[in-house]
Amino acid sequence: MTLHADELPEVLAVTPLTAPPDASLRPPGSKSITNRALICAALAPGRSTLTGVLFADDTHAMLDAVRALGASLTVDEAARTVVVEGIDPRTATGAVAVNARQSGTTSRFILPAAALRPARGVVDGTPQLRARPFGPLVDALRELGATVEDLGEPGFLPVAVTGPVAGGKVALPGHISSQYLSGLMMAGPLMTDGLSVELTSQLVSVPYVEATAAVMAAFGVTVDGLRVQPGSYRPTEYDIEPDASAASYLLAAAAIGNGRVTVEGLGSRSLQGDVRFADLLEQMGARVERTEDRITVTGTGALHGIDVDMADISDTAQTLAAVAVFADSPTRVRGIGFIRGKETDRIGAVVTELRRAGIDAVEDADGFTVNPGTPAPTAFETYEDHRMAMSLALLGLRAPGVRIKDPKCVAKTYPEYFVDLARLSAA
Numbered sequence: 286m287t288l289h290a291d292e293l294p295e296v297l298a299v300t301p302l303t304a305p306p307d308a309s310l311r312p313p314g315s316k317s318i319t320n321r322a323l324i325c326a327a328l329a330p331g332r333s334t335l336t337g338v339l340f341a342d343d344t345h346a347m348l349d350a351v352r353a354l355g356a357s358l359t360v361d362e363a364a365r366t367v368v369v370e371g372i373d374p375r376t377a378t379g380a381v382a383v384n385a386r387q388s389g390t391t392s393r394f395i396l397p398a399a400a401l402r403p404a405r406g407v408v409d410g411t412p413q414l415r416a417r418p419f420g421p422l423v424d425a426l427r428e429l430g431a432t433v434e435d436l437g438e439p440g441f442l443p444v445a446v447t448g449p450v451a452g453g454k455v456a457l458p459g460h461i462s463s464q465y466l467s468g469l470m471m472a473g474p475l476m477t478d479g480l481s482v483e484l485t486s487q488l489v490s491v492p493y494v495e496a497t498a499a500v501m502a503a504f505g506v507t508v509d510g511l512r513v514q515p516g517s518y519r520p521t522e523y524d525i526e527p528d529a530s531a532a533s534y535l536l537a538a539a540a541i542g543n544g545r546v547t548v549e550g551l552g553s554r555s556l557q558g559d560v561r562f563a564d565l566l567e568q569m570g571a572r573v574e575r576t577e578d579r580i581t582v583t584g585t586g587a588l589h590g591i592d593v594d595m596a597d598i599s600d601t602a603q604t605l606a607a608v609a610v611f612a613d614s615p616t617r618v619r620g621i622g623f624i625r626g627k628e629t630d631r632i633g634a635v636v637t638e639l640r641r642a643g644i645d646a647v648e649d650a651d652g653f654t655v656n657p658g659t660p661a662p663t664a665f666e667t668y669e670d671h672r673m674a675m676s677l678a679l680l681g682l683r684a685p686g687v688r689i690k691d692p693k694c695v696a697k698t699y700p701e702y703f704v705d706l707a708r709l710s711a712a
């Protein structure tokens with residue numbers, strides 16, 4: 286048996302560390318940057334070459350989506366490279382259908398791109414994705430001049446969009462997801478009147494919007510605040526950095542296992558807010574060294590609880606919950622009420638599972654508190670949420686008897702997660 290997602294059993298027993306980890310790893314390519322680069326390259330007439338590409342369920346969804354929009358792709362998974370022949374969607378003809386699978390980014394980025402086409406495009410996904418909020422993006426596209434039909438319950442997938450979308454000014458809430466804003470921004474330059482967004486509530490996940498502007502800039506489009514002028518994307522060669530959310534598990538393992546882990550390819554130059562997860566480990570007592578493109582975390586034997594707002598880096602909240610179990614005082618996480626609308630209600634799920642293992646965890650409206658303890662041998666539910674599986678597995682590095690149900694769900698963003706985790710034990 287290998288530990289690749291394709292070959293994992295129904296339930297996976299996690300092997301506790303027998304020695305402190307001492308390893309250096311390069312996590313897979315960033316999901317968020319891969320899916321942005323694929324959109325920008327698809328909208329840039331001509332040939333772009335993307336390297337460092339993540340191949341996982343979420344990015345396969347985007348590869349299929351940009352193909353459906355008319356881009357031609359040459360994919361070399363072994364070389365982690367995709368060559369994209371981009372198109373101008375405004376000259377497209379013919380109806381298209383996109384299955385975004387479980388991928389929030391794919392669905393929220395492709396709908397505005399599909400709205401540039403003067404033809405009908407249907408966007409749908411798995412039942413899990415259909416349950417996630419979509420209404421603000423539909424409302425915004427309507428305000429910008431596209432025709433959007435609700436094919437199911439209003440405010441949710443599936444929807445059909447028919448462009449062209451004129452663009453101009455639009456009001457958008459920021460407190461549910463930043464992905465609506467990122468998706469609109471990337472389609473913005475190809476809207477006749479450009480795009481000017483006014484946020485009507487506080488924006489969550491802010492670093493992702495900064496990453497959107499950075500990737501757009503690499504493809505020749507400047508974003509000015511929340512305004513995008515009409516213009517065009519330029520094809521380019523773009524190297525995708527490793528995934529900072531994926532790195533959070535590896536760095537957490539160093540803190541939990543009192544060892545040392547270096548993630549290569551991610552450092553102070555990263556476009557991803559989630560590299561700041563290392564700052565939280567430092568606040569808890571781990572030692573952290575950073576260069577432009579490398580982060581090393583060393584466990585010191587001491588881990589203290591912290592009180593932290595994670596609205597900017599919420600994909601690492603479950604990782605922090607796992608670390609918090611082994612601290613010497615409680616950890617409170619705030620500012621993340623919106624993660625109840627992710628793959629599952631992540632606040633409810635993480636608290637339920639920690640409690641299943643006998644840990645005193647408590648949920649509140651916008652976060653949770655973890656009181657440290659010793660996890661009992663437990664088979665954890667994972668809620669079709671890759672981040673539940675990856676975070677709860679960390680408990681098993683120190684506590685015997687941890688089993689992860691449906692471990693295959695890591696395929697969404699990190700198919701080789703359990704291979705990499707085993708590397709820490711082997712080191």
Ligand SMILES: O=C(O)C1=C[C@@H](OP(=O)(O)O)[C@@H](O)[C@H](O)C1
Nearest residue numbers: 317390462463464467490493600
């Ligand atoms: O734009 C992106 O790439 C993402 C934004 C975040 O979502 P929200 O903006 O919905 O918080 C994050 O949770 C997701 O994994 C990726």
Ligand SMILES: C=C(OP(=O)(O)O)C(=O)O
Nearest residue numbers: 387388389390600627672
């Ligand atoms: C929330 C996530 O993904 P998405 O919204 O892209 O489905 C995630 O990867 O944790």
